[in-house]
Amino acid sequence: xxxxxxxxxxxxxxxxxxxxxxxxxxxxxxxxxxxxxxxxxxxxxxxxxxxxxxxxxxxxxxxxxxxxxxxxxxxxxxxxxxxxxxxxxxxxxxxxxxxxxxxxxxxxxxxxxxxxxxxxxxxxxxxxxxxxxxxxxxxxxxxxxxxxxxxxxxxxxxxxxxxxxxxxxxxxxxxxxxxxxxxxxxxxxxxxxxxxxxxxxxxxxxxxxxxxxxxxxxxxxxxxxxxxxxxxxxxxxxxxxxxxxxxxxxxxxxxxxxxxxxxxxxxxxxxxxxxxxxxxxxxxxxxxxxxxxxxxxxxxxxxxxxxxxxxxxxxxxxxxxxxxxxxxxxxxxxxxxxxxxxxxxxxxxxxxxxxxxxxxxxxxxxxxxxxxxxxxxxxxxxxx
Amino acid sequence: xxxxxxxxxxxxxxxxxxxxxxxxxxxxxxxxxxxxxxxxxxxxxxxxxxxxxxxxxxxxxxxxxxxxxxxxxxxxxxxxxxxxxxxxxxxxxxxxxxxxxxxxxxxxxxxxxxxxxxxxxxxxxxxxxxxxxxxxxxxxxxxxxxxxxxxxxxxxxxxxxxxxxxxxxxxxxxxxxxxxxxxxxxxxxxxxxxxxxxxxxxxxxxxxxxxxxxxxxxxxxxxxxxxxxxxxxxxxxxxxxxxxxxxxxxxxxxxxxxxxxxxxxxxxxxxxxxxxxxxxxxxxxxxxxxxxxxxxxx
Numbered sequence: 001x002x003x004x005x006x007x008x009x010x011x012x013x014x015x016x017x018x019x020x021x022x023x024x025x026x027x028x029x030x031x032x033x034x035x036x037x038x039x040x041x042x043x044x045x046x047x048x049x050x051x052x053x054x055x056x057x058x059x060x061x062x063x064x065x066x067x068x069x070x071x072x073x074x075x076x077x078x079x080x081x082x083x084x085x086x087x088x089x090x091x092x093x094x095x096x097x098x099x100x101x102x103x104x105x106x107x108x109x110x111x112x113x114x115x116x117x118x119x120x121x122x123x124x125x126x127x128x129x130x131x132x133x134x135x136x137x138x139x140x141x142x143x144x145x146x147x148x149x150x151x152x153x154x155x156x157x158x159x160x161x162x163x164x165x166x167x168x169x170x171x172x173x174x175x176x177x178x179x180x181x182x183x184x185x186x187x188x189x190x191x192x193x194x195x196x197x198x199x200x201x202x203x204x205x206x207x208x209x210x211x212x213x214x215x216x217x218x219x220x221x222x223x224x225x226x227x228x229x230x231x232x233x234x235x236x237x238x239x240x241x242x243x244x245x246x247x248x249x250x251x252x253x254x255x256x257x258x259x260x261x262x263x264x265x266x267x268x269x270x271x272x273x274x275x276x277x278x279x280x281x282x283x284x285x286x287x288x289x290x291x292x293x294x295x296x297x298x299x300x301x302x303x304x305x306x307x308x309x310x311x312x313x314x315x316x317x318x319x320x321x322x323x324x325x326x327x328x329x330x331x332x333x334x335x336x337x338x339x340x341x342x343x344x345x346x347x348x349x350x351x352x353x354x355x356x357x358x359x360x361x362x363x364x365x366x367x368x369x370x371x372x373x374x375x376x377x378x379x380x381x382x383x384x
Numbered sequence: 385x386x387x388x389x390x391x392x393x394x395x396x397x398x399x400x401x402x403x404x405x406x407x408x409x410x411x412x413x414x415x416x417x418x419x420x421x422x423x424x425x426x427x428x429x430x431x432x433x434x435x436x437x438x439x440x441x442x443x444x445x446x447x448x449x450x451x452x453x454x455x456x457x458x459x460x461x462x463x464x465x466x467x468x469x470x471x472x473x474x475x476x477x478x479x480x481x482x483x484x485x486x487x488x489x490x491x492x493x494x495x496x497x498x499x500x501x502x503x504x505x506x507x508x509x510x511x512x513x514x515x516x517x518x519x520x521x522x523x524x525x526x527x528x529x530x531x532x533x534x535x536x537x538x539x540x541x542x543x544x545x546x547x548x549x550x551x552x553x554x555x556x557x558x559x560x561x562x563x564x565x566x567x568x569x570x571x572x573x574x575x576x577x578x579x580x581x582x583x584x585x586x587x588x589x590x591x592x593x594x595x596x597x598x599x600x601x602x603x604x605x606x607x608x609x610x611x612x613x614x615x616x617x618x619x620x621x622x623x624x625x626x627x628x629x630x631x632x633x634x635x636x637x638x639x640x641x642x643x644x645x646x647x648x649x650x651x652x653x654x655x656x657x658x659x660x661x662x663x664x665x666x667x668x669x670x671x672x673x674x675x676x677x678x679x680x681x682x
Contacts, residue, residue, distance in 0.1 A: 021463065021466040021467070022459060022462045022463050022466060024458075024459060024462075048466075049466070050462035050463070050465060050466050052458055052459065052462055052496065053496070054455065054458070054492055054496075055488060055489070055491065055492030055495075056488060056492075058451070058452060058455070058488075058489070059452065059454075059455035059458070059488070059489050059492055059493075060455075062448060062449070062452035062455035062456050062458075062459065062489065063455050063456065063458045063459030063462065064459055065448050065452075065456050065459060066423070066446070066448070066455070066456035066457060066458065066459025066460040066461075066462075066463065067459035067460065067462055067463035068459075068463075069446050069456075069459075069460065070421070070459070070460040070463035070464055070467075071463060071467060072462075072463035072466055072467065074459070074463075088449055089448070089449065089452065092448050092449055096448070198421045198444040198445075198446060198460065198471075199444055199471075200418055200419045200420070200421065200443065200444060200471045203441065203442060203443050203444045203445070204444060204445075205434050205439040205441055205444075205445045205446070205447075206445065206446040206447070207446050207447040207448055208434035208435070208436040208437075208439060208447065209430065209431055209434060209435060209436065209447075210435075210436045211435060211436070214436050214437070
């Protein structure tokens with residue numbers, strides 16, 4: 001059913017339909033509307049979940065670790081500083097192979113303090129073993145939650161998953177979203193069946209310590225599981241398409257890319273802006289296209305290499321920066337295209353909520369054509 | 385009734401001979417029984433009991449991080465409630481995890497009133513990392529971060545009063561116990577797990593390595609802590625002290641001289657003022673809790 005709703009409410013509604021049994025979260029801008037909406041659903045018996053109002057984000061995710069290990073489907077949501085406070089628990093949850101799903105309303109990292117959007121927060125978690133999905137719009141943000149549970153809980157994966165959508169730009173925007181029904185989600189998402197759980201009838205130990213004789217193999221197994229998630233995502237995304245008409249089988253999605261000479265690579269809401277800019281550039285005779293990265297972990301290197309194999313040049317738009325190096329997406333796109341000879345330039349932009357407009361995308365394409373890149377874009381030189 | 389024959393903390397783990405904490409684990413699991421899920425913090429107990437692929441725990445056990453055992457336990461309790469399961473949640477955390485790094489998680493979990501029992505095995509310093517002071521380290525104890533030296537007598541800070549801090553959170557049952565009194569300890573654990581809401585038991589668990597004594601002295605030293613009034617075994621129900629272990633009080637020297645962590649108070653020179661101050665701590669404890677049995681003079 002098509003409904004005009006705020007992104008945060010749409011996400012909360014999707015989470016409700018997934019029937020989490022334990023929700024544990026702490027308020028932080030711009031994630032608050034999600035956890036407020038869920039609290040309201042609990043207060044009105046629209047969702048049958050234990051809602052733990054914890055004292056900070058570290059405890060929010062820690063409670064999810066306990067609840068997931070005890071055999072419940074769990075949910076949390078956070079952003080930026082809150083995610084940073086969870087950092088230690090994030091690695092722990094992945095290491096213990098607990099399929100927690102968490103929404104990130106992407107926001108910049110302080111200092112200086114900024115409540116506005118970029119993707120530095122979740123990108124900084126790239127090495128933690130969490131799957132990472134990035135939504136272009138609120139329809140995708142909503143659907144990806146349902147898919148994330150399905151993939152995370154798959155016994156060949158068993159990993160936690162982040163569903164990232166841009167703070168304010170998506171979280172606070174009203175747009176039409178086709179809402180699934182409870183029946184739809186129940187048909188698509190099986191009941192949580194933990195591979196192992198804390199159970200007095202069958203005692204096991206979770207979270208033991210590993211000597212150097214075992215640790216390396218544990219990490220290898222986790223890495224394999226993240227990589228195995230690729231096929232599971234493809235299958236789950238395809239089935240979603242068959243059932244509901246929106247196919248998410250591809251980890252990356254091309255837009256007017258088939259005959260493109262110039263490709264833009266981006267993640268999140270900026271893709272919508274890029275598509276409009278590309279349409280206008282195409283009208284002007286420029287062969288531009290977009291490759292949207294929907295799944296950042298597992299990283300779709302082969303898919304990217306294949307999708308960009310015929311382009312002449314690539315501009316990567318990074319709403320993050322690995323300070324002292326480059327944007328995280330560019331680093332990995334360059335790795336994916338290594339040896340192809342295709343020039344890849346990186347543009348760090350939109351940090352801390354700086355607006356990115358169609359004309360910026362066009363300007364970046366012009367810079368790329370001149371071979372100018374691997375730099376910040378849109379700096380206000382007068383304040384430097 | 386506690387089944388004292390039950391062994392749910394298996395032998396063969398890696399603790400030092402004479403480890404007070406491992407004895408605490410054995411007694412607590414006996415009292416908590418097969419239906420307990422144990423949540424450990426990072427620390428000695430976690431490390432010596434679960435070197436992968438071996439575990440000493442014959443009940444479900446989880447360790448997540450150093451500071452978050454109370455939050456993990458909160459999630460487990462919520463999950464069990466949602467599933468209609470009846471297992472009890474028991475936290476086993478050291479004093480560093482409890483008094484210091486886990487304080488925020490503990491405060492939040494006790495405020496929320498989850499149904500669990502939090503047991504702190506108190507060996508009065510960070511033993512796993514090599515005997516550094518914690519908020520539970522007693523006055524004048526020499527540790528590697530509060531060493532005695534030419535211008536220091538060791539730890540200058542008083543031991544934090546965790547039992548009262550948690551009683552002030554509204555915990556329905558708070559107790560202190562000692563591995564030297566196993567029946568009392570097990571009864572307290574049994575009472576705590578059968579009391580609804582967040583309960584706290586702080587167990588005095590001497591550490592031969594950290595305190596500097598021979599492993600066969602563990603029980604004797606734990607007893608002396610009580611007999612001198614430096615450790616008080618009590619129960620608090622709804623914030624009021626209801627039961628206290630009474631003793632014929634011995635001078636604190638009897639306790640201090642048994643451990644290397646206090647050796648600087650006696651060698652190379654006896655430090656009368658410091659010993660007198662520690663005696664005053666014991667005397668205040670005795671007065672506060674009314675522990676003293678006065679023998680009639682002949």
